[in-house]
Amino acid sequence: MRTIYFIAFVLLFAWAANAQEAYEGYTLYNTTGSHNAYLLDMDGDSIHSWYTSSNGGYSSYLLEDGSLLRSLEANNTQLQGGASSGRFGKFDWDGNTLWQYDYHGSSYLPHHDIEPLPNGNLLAIVWEVKSGTECVNSGRDSYISLWPDYIAEIEPVGSNDANIVWEWHFWDHLIQDHDSTKLNFGVVDDHPELLDINLGDSGGGPGGGGGDWLHINGIDYNEELDQIVISSHNLDEIFVIDHSTTTSEAASHSGGNSGMGGDILYRWGYASNYGVSGHNEFNVVHCAYWVPADCPGAGNLMAFNNTMSNNQSQIVEIVPPYENTYNYSWTPGSAFAPDELEWEYTNGTSFYSNHLGSVQRLPNGNTLICESTNGDMFEVEENGNIVWEKNLSNEIPRCLRYGTNYPGLAQLFPSGIINGTVFDMDTSEPVEDAIVSIGEIELTTNESGEYEFLLAAGNYELTCEHADFEEYTHLEDIEIEADEEITVDINLTPLVQYGTVSGIVIDANSANVLTDAVITIGEYETFSGLDGSYSLILPAGIYSLVCELEGYELYNSENIILVGNEVFELDIELIPITAIAENQIATASILLGNYPNPFNPVTTISFVIADDAANTDLSIFNLKGEKVNSLVDKQLTSGQQSVVWNGNDIYGNAVPSGIFFYKLVNGNYVSTRKMILLK
Numbered sequence: 001m002r003t004i005y006f007i008a009f010v011l012l013f014a015w016a017a018n019a020q021e022a023y024e025g026y027t028l029y030n031t032t033g034s035h036n037a038y039l040l041d042m043d044g045d046s047i048h049s050w051y052t053s054s055n056g057g058y059s060s061y062l063l064e065d066g067s068l069l070r071s072l073e074a075n076n077t078q079l080q081g082g083a084s085s086g087r088f089g090k091f092d093w094d095g096n097t098l099w100q101y102d103y104h105g106s107s108y109l110p111h112h113d114i115e116p117l118p119n120g121n122l123l124a125i126v127w128e129v130k131s132g133t134e135c136v137n138s139g140r141d142s143y144i145s146l147w148p149d150y151i152a153e154i155e156p157v158g159s160n161d162a163n164i165v166w167e168w169h170f171w172d173h174l175i176q177d178h179d180s181t182k183l184n185f186g187v188v189d190d191h192p193e194l195l196d197i198n199l200g201d202s203g204g205g206p207g208g209g210g211g212d213w214l215h216i217n218g219i220d221y222n223e224e225l226d227q228i229v230i231s232s233h234n235l236d237e238i239f240v241i242d243h244s245t246t247t248s249e250a251a252s253h254s255g256g257n258s259g260m261g262g263d264i265l266y267r268w269g270y271a272s273n274y275g276v277s278g279h280n281e282f283n284v285v286h287c288a289y290w291v292p293a294d295c296p297g298a299g300n301l302m303a304f305n306n307t308m309s310n311n312q313s314q315i316v317e318i319v320p321p322y323e324n325t326y327n328y329s330w331t332p333g334s335a336f337a338p339d340e341l342e343w344e345y346t347n348g349t350s351f352y353s354n355h356l357g358s359v360q361r362l363p364n365g366n367t368l369i370c371e372s373t374n375g376d377m378f379e380v381e382e383n384g385n386i387v388w389e390k391n392l393s394n395e396i397p398r399c400l401r402y403g404t405n406y407p408g409l410a411q412l413f414p415s416g417i418i419n420g421t422v423f424d425m426d427t428s429e430p431v432e433d434a435i436v437s438i439g440e441i442e443l444t445t446n447e448s449g450e451y452e453f454l455l456a457a458g459n460y461e462l463t464c465e466h467a468d469f470e471e472y473t474h475l476e477d478i479e480i481e482a483d484e485e486i487t488v489d490i491n492l493t494p495l496v497q498y499g500t501v502s503g504i505v506i507d508a509n510s511a512n513v514l515t516d517a518v519i520t521i522g523e524y525e526t527f528s529g530l531d532g533s534y535s536l537i538l539p540a541g542i543y544s545l546v547c548e549l550e551g552y553e554l555y556n557s558e559n560i561i562l563v564g565n566e567v568f569e570l571d572i573e574l575i576p577i578t579a580i581a582e583n584q585i586a587t588a589s590i591l592l593g594n595y596p597n598p599f600n601p602v603t604t605i606s607f608v609i610a611d612d613a614a615n616t617d618l619s620i621f622n623l624k625g626e627k628v629n630s631l632v633d634k635q636l637t638s639g640q641q642s643v644v645w646n647g648n649d650i651y652g653n654a655v656p657s658g659i660f661f662y663k664l665v666n667g668n669y670v671s672t673r674k675m676i677l678l679k
Contacts, residue, residue, distance in 0.1 A: 021364075021366070021381060021385075021387040022042065022366065022379050022387040022388040023362040023363060023364045023366050023368075023379065023401060023403065024042060024403065024404050025042070025401045025402050025403040025404055025406070026039050026040060026041060026042075026047070026401070026402050026404075026406075026409060026412075027039070027040040027368070027377060027390070027399055027400070027401050027402075028040075028060055028061075028062050028399065028400045028401075028402065029060070029370070029377065029396050029398070029399040029400075030056045030059075030060045030070070030396070030397070031375075031392070031394035031395060031396055032356075032394070032395040032396070032397055033055050033056065033073075034055065034056050034394070035051055035052050035053070035054070035055060035056060036049050036050065036051055036052075036056070037049065037050045037052075037056060037060040037068060037070065039062075040390060042388065044390040047412065048093075048411075048412070050068050050070075050091055050095045051095050052070060052072060052089060052091065052095070054072040054073055054074070054075075054087055054089070055072065055073040056070055056071070056072060056073075057070065057071030057072050057073060057083065057084075057085035057087075057111075057112075057114075058071055058083050058085065058111075058112045058113050058114075058217075058397045058398065059071060059112075059113050059114055059397060059398045060398075060400075061114075061116050061400070062400070062402055062406070062408045062409070063090075063116060063408055064406075064407040064408050065407070065408065066092070066093050066407075066408045066409075066410060066411050066454075067090050067091060067092050067093070067098055067408075068090070068091045069088070069089075069090050069114070069116050069122065070088070070089050070090075070091070071085040071087070071088055071110065071112075071113075071114045071124075072085055072086075072087040072088065072089050072100075073085060073086065073087065074086030074087035074102050074104055077104045077109055078104070078105065078106045078109075079104070079106075079107075079108075079109040079127065079129070079147075081109065081111055081127060081147070081212055082111070082212070082215075083111050083112045083217070083397075084109050084110070084111040084127075085109075085110045085111055085112075085114075085124075086102060086103060086104035086109055086110055087100065087101070087102050087103070087104075088100070088101050088103065088110075088114065088122065088124070088154065088162075089101075090156065093411040097159075098159065099156045099158070099159055099160065100159070100160055101154070101156065101160060101161065101162045103124070103126075103152070103154065103162070103164075106129075107128060107129040108126050108127060108128045108129070108150075109126065109127050110124045110125060110126045110127075110152075111125055111126070111127060112125050112216065112217045112218070112219075113125060113217060113218050113219045113287075113398075114219070115219045115220060115221050115228075117153070117221060118223055120155075120156065121153050121154060121155045121156070121165065122153070122154050122156075123151055123152070123153055123154075123219055123221060123228065124151070124152050124153075124154055125149055125151060125216045125217075125219055125230070126149065126150050126151070126152050127147040127148075127149060127212065128147065128148060128149075128150055128169070128171070129145060129147055129211070130145060130146050130147070130148060130171065130211075131145055132144050132145050135197070136182070137182055137183060138171075138174060138176070138182065138183045138184055138197055139174070139175075139176030139178055139179055139182040139183055139184045139185060139197050139198070140176070140178075140197050140198060141176075141178045141179075141198050144211060145211045146211040146213040147211045147212050147213055148169070148170045148171050148213055148214060149170055149214050149216040149230075150167055150168060150169040150170065150171070151167065151168045151219070151228060151230070151241075152164050152166070152167050153165050153166035153167070153243075166243070166246075166247050166250070167247050167250065168228075168241055168243075168245075168247075168250040168251075168262050169250075169251065169262075170195055170214065172250070172251040172252075172262055173193070173194050173195055173253075173262055173263055173264060174194060174195055174196075174197045175188055175191050175194035175195065175196055175197070176188070176196060176197045176198055177196075178198055184197060188274060188275045189274065189275035189276060189333070190332065191274070192264065192267060192274040192276075192330060192336065193253075193260065193263035193264045193265070194263065194264065195264065195273075196273065196274065196275075199235055199273055200213055200214070200234050200235060212234070213234065214232045214233075214234055214235055215232060215233035215234040216230050216231065216232050216233075217231055217232075217233050217286050217287075218230060218231040218285075218286050218287040218288040218289070218303075218358075219231075219288065220288055220289050220290045221243070221290070222290045222299075224293060224299075225257075225325070225326060226242070226243045226244040226257060227240055227241065227242055227243055227244075227258075227265065227326070228240070228241050228242075228243050229288040229289070229290055229301060230288055231285045231286055231287060231288035231303055232285070233284055233285065233286065233355075235270060235273055236269050236270040236273075236280070236281075236282035236283060236284065236285055237267050237268065237269040237270045237273055237282065237285070238267065238268055238269055238282075238285065238288040238301065238303055239264050239266070239267050239288075240264070240265045240266040240267070240301075240320075240328070241262060241263075241264060241265060242256040242257060242258045242260060242261070242262065242265060242326070243256075244256040244257040244258075244326075245261055245262060249261045249262065250262035256326075257325070257326040258326045258327050259326075259327075260327075265326075265327065265328055266320055266321075266328040266336060267336060268281075268301070268318060268320075268336050269281050269282035269285055269303070270282055271335035271336070276333060276334055276335050277335070278334060278335025278336075278339065279335055279339060281305065281308075281316065281341075282303070282305050282316075283305065283306065283307040283308065284305075284306035284307055284354075284355060285303050285304065285305055285306065286303070286304040286306065286355075286356055286357045286358065286372075287302075287303060287304045287357060287358040287359050287398065288301070288303050289301070289302045289303060289358075289359055289360065289361075290302075291317070291361045292361070294363055295361045295362065295363050295365070296361070296365040297317060297342070297343070297361055297365075299319075299320070299322070300317050300318060300319050300320070300342055300361075301317070301318050301320055302315065302316060302317045302318075302359050302361065302367075303315075303316050303359065304316075304353070304357035304358060304359050304369075306353055306354060306355060306356075306357060307352075307354065308346065310349075311349045311352045311354075312346060312348060312349055312351065312352055313346070313351050313352045313353050313357065313371070314344055314345065314346045315343075315344060315345040315346075315359050315367065315369060316341055316344055317341065317342045317343040317344065317361075318338050318341060318342055319338055319342050320337075320338075321336065321337040321338065343382070345367065345369065345380055345384055347384070351371060352371070352374075353371045353372045353373045353374065354373055355372070355373065356370075356372030356373060356395065356396075356397050356398075357369075357370060357371065357372045358370040358372070358397070358398035358399060358400075360399075360400055360401060362379070362401060363403065365381070365382060366379050366380060366381055366382075366387065367379065367380050368399065368400075368401045370396055370397075370398055370399040372395055372396050372397055372398075373395055374391070375391060375392035375393055375394050375395060375396055376389065376390075376391050376392075377389065377390045377391075377392075377396065377399045378390070379401070407441075407454075410454045410455075410456070413456050414456065414457050414482035414483075415454050415455055415456050415457065415482060415483075416454075416455060416457060416480035416481055416482060416483060416484040416485060416486070417452060417453065417454055417455070417480075417484070417485040417486070418438065418452075418453045418455060418460070418462070418478060418480055418485075418486050418487075418488060419450070419451060419452035419453065419485070419486075419487055419488075420450070420451060420487050420488040420489045420490060421445075421448070421449045421450050421451075421489050421490070422434040422436065422445050422449045422450075422451065422464060422466075422489075422490045422492060423449060423489065423490065423491050423492065424469070424491075424492060424494060425491040425492060425493050425494070426493075426494055429449075430445075430447075430448050430449025430450075431445060431449050431466055431469070431492055432445055432446065432447050432448075432449060433445060433466065434449070434451075434464055434465070434466040434469075434490075434492065435464065435465045435466065436451045436453075436462065436463075436464050436490070437462070437463045437464070437465070438453055438455065438460045438461065438462050439460060439461070441453070455480055457480055457481050457482045457484075458479075458480065459477045459478070459479050459480075460477060460478050460479075460480065461473070461474065461477055461478075462474040462478055462488060464490050464492065466492060467495075468494060468495055468497075469492035469493060469494055469495055470492065470493040470494075470495055472490055472491075472492055472493075474488065474490075496539050497539065497540040497563075497564025497565065498537050498538065498539055498540065498564060498565070499537070499538070499539075499540050499562040499563055499564055499565065499566050499567065499568065500535060500536065500537050500538075500566075500567045500568065501521060501535070501536050501538070501543070501545065501560060501562060501567075501568045501570060502533070502534060502535040502536070502567060502568075502569060502570075503533070503534060503569055503570040503571040503572060504528075504531070504532040504533050504534075504571050504572070505517040505519070505528040505532045505533075505534060505547060505549070505571075505572045505574060506532055506571065506572070506573055506574070507552075507573075507574060507576065508573040508574060508575045508576070508592060508593030508673070509575075509576060509590055509591075509592060509593070513528075513530075513531055513532025513533075514528060514532055514549055514552075514574060515527075515528055515529065515530055515532065516528060516549070517532075517534075517547055517548065517549040517552075517572070517574065518547065518548045518549065519534045519536065519545065519546070519547050519572070520545070520546045520547075520548075521536055521538060521543045521544075521545050521546075521560070522538065522543055524536050524538045538562065539562075540562050540563055540564040541562055542559065542560065542561055542562070543560045543562060544556060544557060544558040544559070544560065545557045545560055545570065545572075547572045547574065549574055551576060551577055552574035552575060552576055552577060553574065553575045553576075553577055553595060555572055555573075555574055555595070555596070556596055557570060557572075557596060557597075557598055558596075558600075559598075559600060559678055570598070573593050573597060573673070575592050575593045575595055575606060576592070587610060588608070588610050588669070589607070589608055589609055589610045589611065589664070589666040589667070589669035589671075590607060590608040590671075591607045591662075591664040591671035591672075591673055592606040592607055592608065592640075593605075593606060593673060594606070594645075594662065594673070594675050597675045597676060598675070598676035598677065598678040599647075599675065599676070599677060599678070600647075600677060600678050600679050601646060601647045601654075601679075602644055602645065602646045602647065603644070603645055603647075603675060604642050604643070604644050605618065605631070605642065605643050605644075605645060605662055606640065606641070606642045607640070607641055607642075607643075607664050608639065608640050608641070609636045609637070609638050609639060609641055609666050610638060610666065610667075610669070611638070611666055611667035611668075611669070612635060612636060612637055612638040613635070613667075614635070614666055614667035615633070615634065615635055615665075615666075616632050616633075616634065616635065616636045616664070616665070616666045617630070617632060617633050617663075617664070617665040617666075618630075618631045618632035618633075618643060618662065618663070618664050618665075619631065619633075619662070619663055620645060620660055620661070620662050621660065621661045621662075621663060622655075622658070622660060622661075623658065623659055623660075627650075628649050628650070628655060628660065629645065629648065629649050629650045630650060631643045631645060631662075636666075645662075647677055655677065656677075656679075657677050657678055657679045658676070658677060659674060659675075659676055660674070660675055660676075660677060661673065661674055661675075662675060
């Protein structure tokens with residue numbers, strides 16, 4: 001597990017006069033093809049920038065540790081296309097390269113947007129080349145090479161390497177009604193979860209790219225659903241897919257949280273694409289976006305619609321038709337809901353970007369918009385009133401606002417470091433996954449028990465929690481000054497987990513409850529009550545139980561595995577000492593019981609036979625009433641007898657742990673008792 005860095009700071013800001021209702025923070029952007037990314041304050045002034053040796057790609061992201069994640073243009077890629085990248089980089093606050101990785105080849109090339117994931121990986125949109133022969137064999141009605149898109153999840157490794165840990169391909173989820181002799185043949189109208197291979201033009205697409213068939217240009221991730229939304233310039237749709245799948249499941253039609261594998265879970269924007277009438281809302285769409293959990297409209301989908309009519313753009317917000325946690329409702333023969341927009345922003349021809357564009361819902365309910373081709377960034381209230389804006393002369397693919405309390409901004413302010421290691425007080429071993437909190441900011445310790453906070457100068461209270469330990473509160477506030485580093489190691493006191501052993505003590509012959517039996521488990525002791533019940537609360541562990549009562553044989557049960565916060569039920573059957581005295585003639589048959597009980601691997605069954613002229617049958621049965629073994633089937637001498645059962649069935653095979661019954665038949669006498677085999 002990586003060490004996760006969190007930052008906390010509390011500062012007061014003087015709001016600009018023209019931004020009284022704006023969401024306070026800093027706006028990140030980069031212009032198209034630029035080496036630089038910039039951070040603006042609320043006055044629109046650039047207060048920080050990053051320079052990269054490669055031209056920047058489509059998007060930049062400020063991560064919580066203060067580093068910048070960018071897509072970049074790789075050198076000498078074998079494919080060429082609009083907004084192509086092929087290189088990804090992570091840079092510290094001062095622009096030093098922390099990680100850089102090239103991902104491209106003769107048949108694939110990343111392009112447009114990327115998306116950072118909570119686990120530290122990133123999602124990339126990638127073209128893959130399909131030949132004309134492959135396209136025709138898959139049901140395309142024309143012989144032409146296409147570049148369908150796939151999504152790759154990239155795990156950074158070291159400073160210049162990576163693992164591709166997950167993939168999803170559109171090519172695995174196609175349908176066509178053109179040629180029944182080719183792959184993917186079916187009824188397009190009945191399968192909106194699949195993409196019609198005969199949609200769209202024969203190639204090209206805006207910005208070049210040869211057979212850039214779909215021109216996927218935006219990607220966003222919903223952590224709560226573990227789903228991805230993407231936008232298609234050429235098909236005028238947004239698509240939702242399941243990220244919880246394995247790569248194998250993503251290539252199939254089953255698996256994952258949705259149960260649908262890699263099939264399209266939801267699509268919206270151009271219903272004609274799957275053969276039904278309804279919303280054909282989009283005309284070139286960018287920036288598919290999920291409203292985050294901490295913002296009004298959480299769970300809604302938004303997008304930038306470039307051309308709602310001549311020279312007019314539109315921001316769209318819809319409420320998806322969630323059917324359950326991971327699926328979406330759809331009525332066959334109709335378009336996916338909704339039919340009406342939840343919210344939109346338009347402003348006539350004064351708001352227009354003929355390509356590109358971005359949207360972001362802010363925690364105060366406002367919406368940040370990038371009118372890309374004009375270089376306009378502005379924030380609007382729900383009623384469309386503009387409360388913040390910045391205009392640049394250059395084209396801007398995307399902008400993002402980070403609130404003043406965002407951890408990645410800590411480098412802007414005087415700060416210090418509080419770090420340390422969390423230990424188990426008893427073992428001195430480091431404690432992983434302990435939650436260390438300072439104010440409202442918390443982090444989880446890594447596998448070495450380490451934590452580290454980057455904090456604005458000030459006084460802080462520190463606490464630490466873990467399910468297996470007592471809660472820890474530092475005795476006094478910690479005062480940190482700018483550029484100071486304070487180490488606070490934490491020793492946690494382990495919690496003792498307790499469980500309960502309980503049951504009833506009874507006479508093995510009469511089944512009557514027994515009072516005042518002494519039950520001992522380790523150092524703990526109790527007595528059975530008037531109703532024969534007993535209960536002992538003791539630390540989790542492995543125990544043996546001893547039960548004593550005058551006139552009865554000593555009872556001993558081993559291998560009691562007690563788990564914290566659980567109850568171990570154990571009824572105790574005590575066998576009376578000497579059912580008949582020596583040389584005394586048995587006047588009645590009696591099934592005395594078995595000892596030990598529970599047992600492993602053998603137990604002894606004791607009984608008294610009165611009728612030596614009658615056949616005696618002693619058999620073992622399981623819970624289904626099926627005979628497991630026959631221990632006695634003959635005439636026996638009158639008196640007390642005992643038989644050992646070794647836990648095997650009639651064929652000599654060992655039976656599994658469980659509850660069994662043993663039944664004694666002697667003349668007119670029939671009696672059955674229960675025993676437990678506990679391995």
